[in-house]
Amino acid sequence: DAKTTQPNSMESNEEEPVHLPCNHSTISGTDYIHWYRQLPSQGPEYVIHGLTSNVNNRMASLAIAEDRKSSTLILHRATLRDAAVYYCILRDRFYNNAGNMLTFGGGTRLMVKP
Amino acid sequence: DTGVSQDPRHKITKRGQNVTFRCDPISEHNRLYWYRQTLGQGPEFLTYFQNEAQLEKSRLLSDRFSAERPKGSFSTLEIQRTEQGDSAMYLCASRGPGAGGENEQFFGPGTRLTVL
Numbered sequence: 001d002a003k004t005t006q007p008n009s010m011e012s013n014e015e016e017p018v019h020l021p022c023n024h025s026t027i028s029g030t031d032y033i034h035w036y037r038q039l040p041s042q043g044p045e046y047v048i049h050g051l052t053s054n055v056n057n058r059m060a061s062l063a064i065a066e067d068r069k070s071s072t073l074i075l076h077r078a079t080l081r082d083a084a085v086y087y088c089i090l091r092d093r094f095y096n097n098a099g100n101m102l103t104f105g106g107g108t109r110l111m112v113k114p
Numbered sequence: 115d116t117g118v119s120q121d122p123r124h125k126i127t128k129r130g131q132n133v134t135f136r137c138d139p140i141s142e143h144n145r146l147y148w149y150r151q152t153l154g155q156g157p158e159f160l161t162y163f164q165n166e167a168q169l170e171k172s173r174l175l176s177d178r179f180s181a182e183r184p185k186g187s188f189s190t191l192e193i194q195r196t197e198q199g200d201s202a203m204y205l206c207a208s209r210g211p212g213a214g215g216e217n218e219q220f221f222g223p224g225t226r227l228t229v230l
Contacts, residue, residue, distance in 0.1 A: 034218075043207070044205075044207075044221050046220070102159070104156030
């Protein structure tokens, strides 16, 4: 699987937008870009995913660079409940290795200040 | 609650003892995964079931570890002769059928194992 690179940690103020970057320069044409987050003492939870176009859902937006070598998860108004570790993960669209298990990196720890 | 459940949530055991964890996936999900997470690290894949068949095992899964999913419903993960290095959070996840590249996985709250 192609690798992703994320900053170890980021800080944000409450109610301000947060942009979490992810580099994936070796992404293949069939890789989806997924984001999961893990709140303290909980299992990871799905946030959003995309292939080529920018995506929006109730939790966040995903902006994907035109060359797909990087992406940015956008939280429009950070709340204290958004403090978590955010993982950027690539998943092949078709290849069924181990049922497409998730390969987590270290993620970005987001701290939200009141 | 129709999410993934895991039992127990916490387990403290002495080195050398056997422990067993249970995972109940979302009922219509035929794919089930076990991951292990140590402090400060992201989760690492351990094993994968499609229905009752165990189709993939990570090299992390030593001979002391065994997982089952009888009847393709709940799953158990057993660790025999526990070692202090087994201390970790054990996470279970499930997903529905279809190409895996797009479908999300749903995680349980995990079982935190402490081996003294």
